Amino acid sequence: MLRLSSRRVFVACSTVVCLLGWGCESGQSTNTPNDLTKLERWEYGKAIVFDGRGPSERFKLTGWSGTEPPFVWSDGIAASLAVRLPATEDVVQLEIRMAGMNVPKRVPFQRVDLYINTEKVARWQVAIEDVFTATVPARFVAQPDSLLIIDFYFPKAVSPASLGVGGDQRRLGVRLSELRFVRNAGQSAAAGAGSKTSRARGAEQLAARAHSAFTAAAEDAVQDPARVPIRAGAVYAAAK
Numbered sequence: 001m002l003r004l005s006s007r008r009v010f011v012a013c014s015t016v017v018c019l020l021g022w023g024c025e026s027g028q029s030t031n032t033p034n035d036l037t038k039l040e041r042w043e044y045g046k047a048i049v050f051d052g053r054g055p056s057e058r059f060k061l062t063g064w065s066g067t068e069p070p071f072v073w074s075d076g077i078a079a080s081l082a083v084r085l086p087a088t089e090d091v092v093q094l095e096i097r098m099a100g101m102n103v104p105k106r107v108p109f110q111r112v113d114l115y116i117n118t119e120k121v122a123r124w125q126v127a128i129e130d131v132f133t134a135t136v137p138a139r140f141v142a143q144p145d146s147l148l149i150i151d152f153y154f155p156k157a158v159s160p161a162s163l164g165v166g167g168d169q170r171r172l173g174v175r176l177s178e179l180r181f182v183r184n185a186g187q188s189a190a191a192g193a194g195s196k197t198s199r200a201r202g203a204e205q206l207a208a209r210a211h212s213a214f215t216a217a218a219e220d221a222v223q224d225p226a227r228v229p230i231r232a233g234a235v236y237a238a239a240k
Contacts, residue, residue, distance in 0.1 A: 103163055154174065
């Protein structure tokens, strides 16, 4: 039977870690929010690809490390994006291609809670790369130049270094490759959106406030995940 020294096993694991895209620590954290007033409108069906060659940097708010083509890692327990979309009455699906920081038998997957403008829209278990989908609430795309703040929460984000696999000290959650918003033509969301259209007025200012509140709440909720949306939710409810 082949016997390997512990050092050889560690080196082998470190090599695999780097090839998988975590453990190389090649990116710097981007924690300064972009100016949302300069965020131009994006197109339905067009992918935002986080490969360092397109405009993906402009959509990153907080919680993301530097781009490591063809993806970007989250760094910490919360991360946020901002996207501006044209108004539509169609049902809109958000599609996200990503993989979770995982180590077999130790960290089998990452739990990912997804919020849009502070409203929880999905919870996933993310391990191997796949496409994850969620429905965008109709009222958030009911106005021209609708601004969507997309908040990710990773309560089990962990650094490879703490697991003894490589020296990467970042608390990794997911490895994001691309996302897009897809309209389901013929499936109208108008019936559900009509009574809530007024709530979407002033959504840009509200979403920006809610984003900062969510991030603060997430940092406070490491030991109590149930508290995450409370602070941001209160901001949103007060402004409806």
